[in-house]
Structure formats: structure tokens, C-alpha cells
Amino acid sequence: MNRAQELSEALSIIREKFPWEGPRLGKDPFFGLLGVVLSQHTSDRMAEAAEKNLEAKYPSIEKLAAASCEELARIIRPAGMQNQKACTIQRLAWLELQRSFTTWARSVSWQDARALLVSVGGVGEKTADVFCMVYLDAPVVPVDVHVRRVSMRLGMTSSPSYASVQRAIHALVPSDLRKQMHLSMIRFGREICTSRAPKCSTCPVNAYCDYYVQNVPHSQA
Ligand code: SF4
Incomplete structure (x- = not known):
């Protein structure tokens, strides 16, 4: 060999x-993306706790976009790095609201979707790749x-x-x-x-x- x-x-x-099926990520690509952001540098359990808090308090994209970073940070505190993650989530909410990002992402190549995602402050290559792998079937590790x-x-x-x-x-x-x-x-x-x-x-x-x-x-x- x-x-x-x-x-x-x-x-x-x-x-x-x-073999592993991975952490639970919802069917909705936008909220799934938020789950990926929340999972950075924390355990699956703490990320899920923060995700549940977020969905309960801000069930719609409009409500998320209208929230302040400080409010969001308080809600997602279990996930850690809450100030940075809150502002990233708010930016993503605006991207979804103004440009229907997740719908657009399915109409273009995953590489184009990835390029736009990593241009959002706070979204790194790993987060973008997880989103593309899970929701766009991109062949990436x-x-x-x-x-x-x-x-x-x-x-x-x-x-x-x-x-x-x-x-x-x-x-x-x-x-x-x-x-x-x-x-x-x-x-x-x-x-x-x-x-x-x-x-x-x-x-x-x-x-x-x-x-x-x-x-x-x-x-x-
Ligand atoms: S370093 Fe990791 S991959 Fe290499 S032998 Fe040890 S456990 Fe296995």
C-alpha cells in the first residue's frame, strides 16, 4: 500500500x-443555520438549550431581526460566546428577511451560497460548510x-x-x-x-x- x-x-x-447521525438540526434551513451558529465552541446539549430558548422567544424571522443583540445574547447565553453569536444571528435574520437567503441558496450553486454566507460577519468557513452540507447536499467535509x-x-x-x-x-x-x-x-x-x-x-x-x-x-x- x-x-x-x-x-x-x-x-x-x-x-x-x-457511524454517527450528528446533532439534531431542524428541517427549516434558516433556523437550522442558527443552530449551527449556536453550536460553535459548545456542547450539543448547551446549543440545543439555547436554540429552544431562541425559538420560544423569537419564533419568526421578523421578530429575530427586530431584536437587539443584547436581548438575543441574554436568551442564548447557555451556548456561550453569546454576544458574538447574537450579533451573527441578527445579521443572518436580516439577510433572510431582505434577500430570502435560504430560498436563494437553493437556486444557485452551493459555492455561491457559501461565498455569501462567509461574507456575513461572524459566519466562518465551518458554519458555512455545515449549512451547505446539510441543507444543500454539498459534497464537503x-x-x-x-x-x-x-x-x-x-x-x-x-x-x-x-x-x-x-x-x-x-x-x-x-x-x-x-x-x-x-x-x-x-x-x-x-x-x-x-x-x-x-x-x-x-x-x-x-x-x-x-x-x-x-x-x-x-x-x-
Ligand atoms: S493519534 Fe489518534 S488516530 Fe493516531 S493512533 Fe492515536 S488515537 Fe489513533
Whole structure:
């Protein structure tokens, strides 16, 4: 096996052994997008709590757009980073209200939709990619902290930049498997390839992992 084949094999094992359906995202793409914003840098449980608060208090886009950032921040406090997220949500509400963003997004290429989304202050590449993957069926692997860590440790790329990590994964994973790959890498990163004390000795892909060879002494025995 050459190196690309080894890494493909490692990713296939992760995909097969760590299936995950992902966090619950509603059918409505606009409120789903808000859910993605709320989920940044917090647990699924806290993001869901903030989302429920938001939907109960501001059930329509008009009400959201009319709310102040301060009001929104108070409501979404469980999700953390509430001031920044509140202003992002308000900007998205205006985008939806004035330009029917989510309807427009389905009428253009996902790349165009992504480009507009990342131009909104507070919306990063990962948030835009999750929206495009879930609601526009875009063949992208959003790069979160787990996806980046697993990719770097396996040795898929030496650069931690968003684009480098994503490019490395896309080169190895066919379009129709990328969504599952994203979800499986997150589960694998949470359960096995954890930030601290990864479970390398029992990891099912340690035979293909650069980190294992370089950092776990008995791996070379
Ligand atoms: S061997 Fe260790 S570092 Fe490598 S993928 Fe497995 S858990 Fe992560």
C-alpha cells in the first residue's frame, strides 16, 4: 500500500466503525443555520438549550431581526460566546428577511451560497460548510476541531489551515461519503483520538497513524 492508500484505509475504518447521525438540526434551513451558529465552541446539549430558548422567544424571522443583540445574547447565553453569536444571528435574520437567503441558496450553486454566507460577519468557513452540507447536499467535509486533530495526527497534512485539512480529506474521500466522513471523524475524535490522552494503543487505525509511530514508544516495538 502506498501512503494515500493507507490513509484511505484509515478513513474507511473510521467511517465504518464510528457511524454517527450528528446533532439534531431542524428541517427549516434558516433556523437550522442558527443552530449551527449556536453550536460553535459548545456542547450539543448547551446549543440545543439555547436554540429552544431562541425559538420560544423569537419564533419568526421578523421578530429575530427586530431584536437587539443584547436581548438575543441574554436568551442564548447557555451556548456561550453569546454576544458574538447574537450579533451573527441578527445579521443572518436580516439577510433572510431582505434577500430570502435560504430560498436563494437553493437556486444557485452551493459555492455561491457559501461565498455569501462567509461574507456575513461572524459566519466562518465551518458554519458555512455545515449549512451547505446539510441543507444543500454539498459534497464537503466541514473542518471542526476534531476533524482537524484527527487529520493532523494521522499525517494527512502538515498544515493546520482550514483549506489544507479539507483539501487533504477531499482528495481521499469520494463525494458521496463526505458527509458521513465528517460525522464519523467527530465521533472518533471525541471517543478515541481525544485531545488529551488519545487511546492510541487500542485505536483501530494506529497502524496508519504518524502520531502513533512518532509519539507512542512501544508502537515501534
Ligand atoms: S493512533 Fe492515536 S493519534 Fe493516531 S488516530 Fe489513533 S488515537 Fe489518534
